[in-house]
Amino acid sequence: MQYKDTSDLEISLLLEAIYRKHGYDFRQYSQAHIRRRIMNRMAISGFADVSQMQSKVLNDEEFASELLQDLSITVTEMFRDPTFYQSLREKVIPILKTYPFIKIWHAGCATGEEAYSMAILLQEEGLYDRTTIYATDFNQLALNRAKEGIFSNKMIKEYTVNYQLSGGKESFSSYYTSSYDNVIMNQSLKKNIVWANHNLVTDSVFAEVNLILCRNVLIYFDKNLQNSVQTLFYNSLINGGVLCLGSKESLRYSDLYSEYQEMDNKQRIFKKKY
Amino acid sequence: MRYEAIVIGVSSGGMNVLKIISAALPTDFKIPIIVVQHVGAHSDSQWIQLLNEKSNLHVKEADEKEKIENGKIYFAPPNYHLLIEKDKTFSLTIDERVNFARPAIDVLFESAAEAYRNKLIGIVLTGSNNDGTKGIKRIKECGGLTIIQDPKTAESPYMPMSVLTAIEPDHILSIENIIAFLIKLK
Incomplete structure (x- = not known):
């Protein structure tokens, strides 16, 4: 697969890293949503690009679990709808x-x-x-x-x-x-x-x-x-x-x-x- | 056709201008329009049907995974964020509110900017908060065209004024002139 946009490729590699290191598979999630969550985390944690996050995800358990929380949506309500x-x-x-x-x-x-x-x-x-x-x-x-x-x-x-x-x-x-x-x-x-x-x-x-x-x-x-x-x-x-x-x-x-x-x-x- | 999609963000005072815009565009207006109007979480979608009845175009709520088609006006459903994928389909999420809003204009605009790059027009209309400012900035960064409703003509001028703190929009127009501008595009 060819990636026109480098950040798309970086996100794909990051998801691969999360899956292979931690077993959580976000590779078939809606991409616009995943991109938004990852870019938010990148801004909050002050990374220059997504590739920097990849090394952090592989080597820092605490960061990995933080990112996992970002990617997991827990918004809910009692008797929603x-x-x-x-x-x-x-x-x-x-x-x-x-x-x-x-x-x-x-x-x-x-x-x-x-x-x-x-x-x-x-x-x-x-x-x-x-x-x-x-x-x-x-x-x-x-x-x-x-x-x-x-x-x-x-x-x-x-x-x-x-x-x-x-x-x-x-x-x-x-x-x-x-x-x-x-x-x-x-x-x-x-x-x-x-x-x-x-x-x-x-x-x-x-x-x-x-x-x-x-x-x-x-x-x-x-x-x-x-x-x-x-x-x-x-x-x-x-x-x-x-x-x-x-x-x-x-x-x-x-x-x-x-x-x-x-x-x-x-x-x-x-x-x-x- | 240079532009492939138009995104519109609108909040308080929006119903009136949306009525005018959706009724004024002609049958052969091809560019799809995707709108976030701030509405309450429990709002039913009656008003979308009303807009549809008065419009030459097909006005509908955006469905998840739906392919974006020419000649349609799509609205974000109440209590969901609306995003655009790079394959020009819709995604919905129930993520946290952004700028106290769900749907949020920034969420639509930022994803649309990534998907359409310089083939996108972003428009911020009347409203009394600053949702849309970050999003339209992203549209500009990606090479899209940016328009705001002239604050002097807006029922609630705060939202278009907020855009001016972040970028210099390509056009500042009244609703009538926004419509005229869009019709000339086709």
């Missing part, structure tokens, strides 16, 4: 109610806000006791924070609004305890969440599940990688299982589109055909 959660309650919960045991996979859970949202929703629907939520991410620091379940109270007002708009049945404040500038999520929400390190790019199927949520993760991947992750999801779902994507993510261009039935096209909820 309330209309999605409404649809989940109306259309997906009735299906889940027909199963004696329920397994849910939150792929790319970051710091866990959406997994806690799911636990709350299931508790309100009387399903949580027979559910296991596998919440996975490749970012161990984010997972550690998710496990703690401690969030800044700055966001709580927004989360409360989201929760109410999503059709929440209780007072949102009954799900956490305030402590100084933070809130601590109730222990009862954590009991059936299994937090695990899993990389969608390099790891494979680990369970057969009834429901997969992977929202605003695939937008960062190129088409090839999107297709291979879609195959992973397809192979992880039972027949009749449900796949939920982010509101701007589509299955339509995926090779597997015809294997699903649209349950809610606007909210991007799909059911695997029998």
Whole structure:
């Protein structure tokens, strides 16, 4: 492959270095996004060019882990897109109610806000006791924070609004305890969440599940990688299982589109055909 | 055709000028236009449909991985950053807000500058923050053409004025003259 722009070549080599030294594979991520993150880090850390960062990534563990955090997006919210959660309650919960045991996979859970949202929703629907939520991410620091379940109270007002708009049945404040500038999520929400390190790019199927949520993760991947992750999801779902994507993510261009039935096209909820 | 794409950044006061611009461009206006308008996270996309109804061109929200086509006006979806890849397709991200905004003008402009280099026109219109300043500077560095709305004619002059602190734009024009300028390009 020829590179017109030297910095494109340097970025490609840097991603290769990260993969071969540290095992994290960003080579099939959307390039404009990766470039933006790398250029930001370059400016903050005062490097003259991307090649300088490469030597640092190979020889300095601390810098490498910093860069890894830059490349991993952990922006998330509780009950992000309330209309999605409404649809989940109306259309997906009735299906889940027909199963004696329920397994849910939150792929790319970051710091866990959406997994806690799911636990709350299931508790309100009387399903949580027979559910296991596998919440996975490749970012161990984010997972550690998710496990703690401690969030800044700055966001709580927004989360409360989201929760109410999503059709929440209780007072949102009954799900956490305030402590100084933070809130601590109730222990009862954590009991059936299994937090695990899993990389969608390099790891494979680990369970057969009834429901997969992977929202605003695939937008960062190129088409090839999107297709291979879609195959992973397809192979992880039972027949009749449900796949939920982010509101701007589509299955339509995926090779597997015809294997699903649209349950809610606007909210991007799909059911695997029998 | 010298230019292959036009990016527009606009914030408060934007709806009025966007209505005027999208209604004024003729059917045979080929250069694709990509717009970041600051909107609330929960905004539905009704207003895009309204603009589409009044426009000779196809006005739509940008989809991720969508190929950028001539004769279309694309808008960044609410609560997502919009970026342009070098293969002239769109990417969306939910990265942190930039200049308190998502979508942010700088994010679109900087990626568009890398993708289109000197075949890009960047335009900053009315708004009351400084989003777009860094981005239009990058467009200029990459050889693109830069235009701002004449602050005297802008409902909120701060955003185009902020550009003047960073670069000397190629043109400072009223909305009417921006439209006339664009129509002459084709």
